[in-house]
Amino acid sequence: MSDVNKILLEENEIPTQWYNILADLPAAMPPPLHPGTHEPATAEDFGPLFPKALIEQEMTAERYVDIPEEVLDVYKLWRPTPLFRAHRLEKELDTPAKIYYKYEGVSPAGSHKPNTAVPQVFYNAKEGIAKLTTETGAGQWGSSLAFACAQFGLECEIWQVAASYRSKPYRRTMMEIWGGKVHPSPSTVTEYGRSLLEKDADHPGSLGIAISEAVSEAVADEDTRYALGSVLNHVLMHQTVIGEEALLQMNKVGAVPDVLVGCTGGGSNFGGLAFPFMREKLSGNINPVIRCVEPKACPTLTKGEYRYDFGDTAGLTPLMKMHTLGHDFVPEPIHAGGLRYHGMAPLVSHVYELGLVEAISISQKECFEAGVLFAKTEGIVPAPEPTHAIAAAIRVALECKESGEEKTILTALCGHGHLDLASYEKYLKGDMVDIDLDQSVIDEALSTVPDIQG
């Protein structure tokens, strides 16, 4: 068994509960604040945005939340996902380290995002909501939500950052295949969008603007809600199916991780893999180093400040205490689209502050180099986001080669790169440059963040 490439689980081994790490942390997390009053946000404040069940999950102190049968039924289209032992990569690196990766690219949308899209749509459907709105950048989240809406018969309206809408039509087509309606953002649909287009008809858009458009459409209609693909507690909790399965799979082959690395954008892929292992670490069963990996071009944990900030550019969302580069921060157009968020999930920021995780940042050329080496040895072409995790895993494996240590490394390959080949083309042509982010850029963006003590 130890020699296999894939450690598989049966469908009846899909976790039946999500894990809420808040129940096990040594300190409470600072609450979100109402954007107007700066008082702790209440369930009512979230009412126009999310269904009751998700607001409850966002605030719950329960350690475990049951996964509904209807959600498990959809999960079964692709879950459990395989855990791979990277034999061929290890051999190429000539390392005594053992590298395992949990592969989420087998989902219909090709990433971990459907793990939360499906329950989010389910709870909205159950409460009679007819339509969901959301934003998307490169399209991973938008396509996942469109897929999930198709499963429960909801309409899905997506605001896609205009620059991506124009340059990457294929993700849009994927959303449309699943019945999603896609607007370039800024759009003529919302007042905010129109105001921006009046000033600049070719406005490239941004995630922050797209969020504002999607949110404003959701609050304006009683039967419409909004869905977010990362950052929030309930989103990270839904993603813990990744880590729970990985834990079971590692146990099956008697493997215990010495180092766990995950890429962090909003934080949902990282939290999904890491939190179940953190639970075991907190209870003294295992003792892995747990490491976040972020792009040098958007280093929220390693260079951002831990303070209250908005989730969007326009300041419509509640204030959240998180590592942030400032909600006005616009990352350079690096290709790891999913890692370009100005903030980090409050929950990931919190465990970082508690010293439960480390963080490093890596430049994109090292990441793509790792991605190409991974594709040549393991076959799968990774999405640009998880190449950060792969690069970090390779660093550890090469250290082991030096030291002779036989460390066990675990990481998450959160998606394939079939719709990101243009960025690989750029890398292979030698047209890719590393971003050397100046501290003054961060300082300037942070200067517009309201000064709130929490």
Place this chain on the structure above:
Amino acid sequence: MSDVNKILLEENEIPTQWYNILADLPAAMPPPLHPGTHEPATAEDFGPLFPKALIEQEMTAERYVDIPEEVLDVYKLWRPTPLFRAHRLEKELDTPAKIYYKYEGVSPAGSHKPNTAVPQVFYNAKEGIAKLTTETGAGQWGSSLAFACAQFGLECEIWQVAASYRSKPYRRTMMEIWGGKVHPSPSTVTEYGRSLLEKDADHPGSLGIAISEAVSEAVADEDTRYALGSVLNHVLMHQTVIGEEALLQMNKVGAVPDVLVGCTGGGSNFGGLAFPFMREKLSGNINPVIRCVEPKACPTLTKGEYRYDFGDTAGLTPLMKMHTLGHDFVPEPIHAGGLRYHGMAPLVSHVYELGLVEAISISQKECFEAGVLFAKTEGIVPAPEPTHAIAAAIRVALECKESGEEKTILTALCGHGHLDLASYEKYLKGDMVDIDLDQSVIDEALSTVPDIQG
């Protein structure tokens, strides 16, 4: 177990032998002929093109051929592939039929093609060959061969039909990630290519021309051989891992196919799924209807003639007795790129002549409609090629709805459509047209085929 979505196998359940259906057929197959002498081609005739081991496999009468350990090691990166029960599609169709599909899109290249690319490269490597050449259209085969070459350290040079090279850069990038060198065909590399470019600098190319370029480069160099992704006996034999696994998986849940449908281009995906079931049918264990599905725009089995023809346009390959539309036949640019070959594998043609399989043709709009319905219910966006098989499976399922029969349908989903989204976009926009192929077009192409009795 009967309610699961995915029937999985362990790695040690990957077949250890390929199945050669020639050993079990009631009549021998007409031999390939030398293109010059029209005498049966000898092993020596194939020498400049293929390594000895593959020529032996092409001509063997043995029922089973052992799969080398080194090939199994690479297969384990993605094999065994899952067999799915399409619960959600069945429900949407409101049919009493049970639909199973064997999914080959989990391979690194995203289709069944690596099943033969890997052993082909292995045998070449073993005989000291340093480089392989091949042709590719949309790029499925080229990317599979590039992936396989990366596993055994061979160079890979690919001639891609120029029209695809220009309009679909992403498959090319995939080939380059795995180290492949890609030329648009016609190219300036070969004499034949240059002669065509002299007449038309913007020549769009064709599969036939690309084959001629790849073949001429292979025969000109002692350390270089050529690889073909379909049509030949050894290619179809390598693909029987699909059917052997599916047979085992069906057995595990006690399912017996009443109808087996597969899409046919060159014939390798169809043969791979069908031949192991045909063995069971020939020995009286089961009695499924076995049905080929081809595009109405390239109906080799349903409208072509069974006669000797060349495998390429320039007439460099041996003559093979097969269903053909004539080697000069250029199919309309329908989007199911892999189904655009003018001929059908001699082996598939032979079993068709023996009455062991049926054949139907389906228009592309019905196929894309089936593809979208499949994506909405089962999640996976299928490649255009297998939408033909899905459309045929849906036809049977809807007949069952009428008749009340609880038939068990088995098909192969031979690849995902992540790199074919442009054709879905065209379909969704309503810009897709069905081709009504005129018999006179076929007659004209057939008029240039040499008249050889065999």
